Amino acid sequence: MIEIQDISKSYGQIQAVKNLSLNIRKGEFYSLLGPNGAGKTTTINLLGGLFYPDRGSIRVNGISIQENPNAIKNWIGIVPQEIALYNELTALENLRFWARVNHVSKQGLDAKIHKVLEYMGLADRASQSISKYSGGMKRRINIAAALLHDPSILFFDEPTVGVDPQSRSFIYHIFKDLRAQGKTILYTSHYLEEVELLSDRIGIIDHGELVAEGTFDELRLQSGLKEQIHIQFKKISEEKLEQIAKSPLLSAKSNAHGFVNTESCNYVGSNRTEDLSRLVQFFAEHQIAIEQIEIKPVDLEQVYLHFTKVDLRD
Numbered sequence: 001m002i003e004i005q006d007i008s009k010s011y012g013q014i015q016a017v018k019n020l021s022l023n024i025r026k027g028e029f030y031s032l033l034g035p036n037g038a039g040k041t042t043t044i045n046l047l048g049g050l051f052y053p054d055r056g057s058i059r060v061n062g063i064s065i066q067e068n069p070n071a072i073k074n075w076i077g078i079v080p081q082e083i084a085l086y087n088e089l090t091a092l093e094n095l096r097f098w099a100r101v102n103h104v105s106k107q108g109l110d111a112k113i114h115k116v117l118e119y120m121g122l123a124d125r126a127s128q129s130i131s132k133y134s135g136g137m138k139r140r141i142n143i144a145a146a147l148l149h150d151p152s153i154l155f156f157d158e159p160t161v162g163v164d165p166q167s168r169s170f171i172y173h174i175f176k177d178l179r180a181q182g183k184t185i186l187y188t189s190h191y192l193e194e195v196e197l198l199s200d201r202i203g204i205i206d207h208g209e210l211v212a213e214g215t216f217d218e219l220r221l222q223s224g225l226k227e228q229i230h231i232q233f234k235k236i237s238e239e240k241l242e243q244i245a246k247s248p249l250l251s252a253k254s255n256a257h258g259f260v261n262t263e264s265c266n267y268v269g270s271n272r273t274e275d276l277s278r279l280v281q282f283f284a285e286h287q288i289a290i291e292q293i294e295i296k297p298v299d300l301e302q303v304y305l306h307f308t309k310v311d312l313r314d
Contacts, residue, residue, distance in 0.1 A: 001024055001026040001027075001028070001060070001153070001184050002023070002059070002060055002153070002184065002186070003058070003059040003060075004020060004021055004022040004023070004024075004043075004056070005021050005056055005059075006019050006020070006055070006056040007019075007021075007046060007053040007055065007058060008020070008055045008208075009039075009042055009046060009051075009053050016042040016208055017039040017042050017043055017046070017053070017208045018208035019209065020043065020205070020208065020210055021056075022203060022210065022213075024184060024186060025184075026182075026184055027182045027183070028184055028200045029179045029185045029187065029199050029200045030184075030187070030199065030200065030201050031186075031187045031188065031189065031195045031198070031199040031203070032044075032186060032187070032202075032205060033188070033192070033202060033203070033304055034188075034204060034205040034206055035206060035308055038205045038208065038308075039205055039207075039208040039209075040157065040188045040205065041188070042208075044078065044155045044157050044186065044188070046065075047060075047065070047076075047155060047186065048076060048155060049065050049069040049076075052066050053066075060072045060075060060153065061075070073102070074102075074103070074149060074151070075151055075152050075153050076151050076153045076154075076155065077102075077147060077151035077153070077154045078154075078155045079142055079143050079145075079155065079156045079159050080142070080157055081157040081158040083138050083139065083142050084142060084145070085130050085138060085141055085142060087129070087130045087131040088130075088131065089129070089130060090126065090127050090129055090130065091117065091122060091126050091127075091128065091133075091144075092110075092117075092126045092127060094141060094145065095113045095117070095141070095144060095145055095148060096109065098145035098148060099112075099113070099148050103149070104148055104149045112148060113148065114126070116144045116147050116148055117144060119144070119174075120141070120143060120144045121140065121170060122140055122144070134167070135162055135163050135164070135167075136163040136164050136168070136170075137167070139159060139160065139163050139167060140167065140170070140171065143159060143171065143174065152183060153183070153184045153185075153186075154178065154183055154184070154185045154186070155185075155187075156185065156186070156187045156188065156189075157188050158188055158189060159171060160172070161189075161190070168191075172194055172198075175187070175194075175198055176198065187199070192300045192301045192304060193300070195300060196216055196299065196300040199216065201213065201214060201215055202214065202215070202216060202219060204304060204307045204308065206307070206308045211307050211308070212307045216303070219303050219307075220298050220303055223298075223303045223306040223307065225303060225306060226269065226298065227268075227272065227295060227296060227297045227298055228267065228295075228296040229266075229268075229272070229275060229276055229279060229293065229295060229296075230264065230265070230266050230267075230293070230294040230295075230296055231264060231265045231266075231279060231283070231290055231292070231294075232264045232291045232292040232293075233263065233288050233289055233290045233291055234289040234291060235262050235263050236262050236263075236288055237262070240262075240286070240288070241260065241261065241262050243286075244260065244282075244286055244288075245260055247282070249278060249279070250265065250282075265279070272295065276293070280293075
């Protein structure tokens, strides 16, 4: 469906995208993750034909964006990170404007606009100025503008940033519905729990390069991360801690990336049932009273930080 082959894009001395290759399948919900400045928005802008790569090729349904950009415009809807609306106009006027930009036929246009406003839960606010809309409502109109021409491919660049939880939940269900309709979706977000639930596959980019790709389960296996067993127990003495820390079960060598202190133990193993049984038995034998046990499965945030590291980015 979408073939990105070895594309690069620079702005002066800054290389935003470097030798990036992706293949997004028809009907796939594909999420692109990365730190700020990693190249996500540049990638979406390149795919939308807003500008061209310095090198490499982009094809949609076998058609080159560089050679024939107009041929694919009707297939694509873009929801940019920045809200692209005119505050002094009403929702209806904004959508009429974007309909013209996307060459939507005037015939039956108002009916299409009403339908998409209903879909976004804003039909009763069609004649209200955008300046009176909340941030979440503006986001929904932004999405409505991209849906007017019923594109088969949608690019969402941080579509829920800065919205209230209710609006975010509503938009999340819109994503689920669009996915169920068979739309091909490229999605960027920092809400990793949404990405984990929605995505068929996930690509992680850093410094403009693809560093990992696959389903969440595939990425988890690639990372080598394992779930953790966290045990809170009644505080013990430093002497007792020194004694148990030297045991084969809790030593740094056997419990890599885990820890034990005077009040808790974090154990990283490979078999939850067996490891938990051994730990409970171990603490009972050493007369250490367990107060709480928590299983911490590997989530997408841990996987993401593993591949992009944890250092702060400007």
